[in-house]
Amino acid sequence: MENWQSEFLQFTLFIGATVWLVQKGSNESKRPVDAGSETDEKQKLGAHTVARSPAWAKAGGVRTGLYENSLLLVMGTIFLATWLAQSLNNCRSFNQEQRAHDEAAVSWGRYLLDPDFWEKTLQKWQSEFLAVGAMVVFTIFLRQRGSPESKPVGAPHDETASSG
Amino acid sequence: MRTFIRENGLALFFGTLFLATLAAQSIAGQRLVTAERREHGGGSESWWTYVTSVDF
Numbered sequence: 001m002e003n004w005q006s007e008f009l010q011f012t013l014f015i016g017a018t019v020w021l022v023q024k025g026s027n028e029s030k031r032p033v034d035a036g037s038e039t040d041e042k043q044k045l046g047a048h049t050v051a052r053s054p055a056w057a058k059a060g061g062v063r064t065g066l067y068e069n070s071l072l073l074v075m076g077t078i079f080l081a082t083w084l085a086q087s088l089n090n091c092r093s094f095n096q097e098q099r100a101h102d103e104a105a106v107s108w109g110r111y112l113l114d115p116d117f118w119e120k121t122l123q124k125w126q127s128e129f130l131a132v133g134a135m136v137v138f139t140i141f142l143r144q145r146g147s148p149e150s151k152p153v154g155a156p157h158d159e160t161a162s163s164g
Numbered sequence: 165m166r167t168f169i170r171e172n173g174l175a176l177f178f179g180t181l182f183l184a185t186l187a188a189q190s191i192a193g194q195r196l197v198t199a200e201r202r203e204h205g206g207g208s209e210s211w212w213t214y215v216t217s218v219d220f
Contacts, residue, residue, distance in 0.1 A: 013181070021173035029174050101203070115195040122189035126182055133178035 001086035006124035008079035014132055015072050024160055025140035027151050031160045043068070083121075090117055190215050 019037060023029040040046040045068070049058045056067035066073070088108065094116055095105035111117055135149075140157055144150040148163045155162050169176065194214040201209060214220055 013178075017174060017177055021177050022171065023174035024171040026174065032171055115192040115199065119189060119192040119196050122185050122192055126185040126189055129178050129182035129185060133175060133182055136175050136178060 001082050001089055002120055002124050005079055005082035005086050005121075006128045008075055008082060009125065010128035010132055012072065012075040012079050013129075015075060022160070023136050023140070025158045026136050027139035027149060027161060027163060028136045029160055086121070087112060087117060090120060190220060193220055 018029060020035055021029075022032045022035050024032060037043075041048045044050060044053055045057060045064065046060070054067065056063045058064075059067075091106070091108050091111040094111055094114070098105050106114070139150060142150070143153045143155075145153050151159060151162050190211065194209060194211045197214055197217075197219055198208040201207065209217075
């Protein structure tokens with residue numbers, strides 16, 4: 001569960017951050033001029049939907065509002081659910097050790113304040129953020145021919161969002 | 165400066181998150197090790213000793 005929650009946190013934050021934040025030269029970013037939620041025309045919404053657009057993209061109202069944020073909502077929900085599961089598992093394991101050493105078990109709420117929970121959680125989070133940050137920066141200067149994660153080999157370093 | 169932040173916001177965001185969580189992890193870990201040492205009758209461990217140890 002520790003691994004799952006950190007992976008889904010990584011994707012949740014990356015998906016959310018890349019709406020508004022950009023990295024010039026990176027293939028993991030939009031172009032600076034495209035920062036933000038973009039126009040309906042670009043997103044193929046409203047009058048700009050096409051015949052094969054998903055039903056909820058055409059529906060309008062709450063359904064379209066939910067659908068246009070569905071990726072973030074699902075990833076974020078999975079993160080919260082797996083983090084909760086991790087906390088319950090870790091608490092149970094912590095209390096087993098407490099009893100083995102003739103010490104009193106602690107409540108789940110008390111365990112959430114314990115350094116044991118946060119050390120396990122933060123250990124995973126820092127490695128995920130390092131990996132994403134590294135990828136954002138590496139794609140500015142490094143290339144991998146044929147990979148959609150890379151700019152074309154001959155693309156300038158300051159060219160943003162141009163897949164190979 | 166504003167242009168630099170705007171053009172490099174994504175890397176700065178994840179770089180800051182990484183450093184903040186690494187620092188927080190080091191503090192939580194040091195408190196955990198200190199609590200374990202006290203349970204076995206030992207003294208506390210300093211933050212610097214902890215981050216330069218194999219435990220971190």
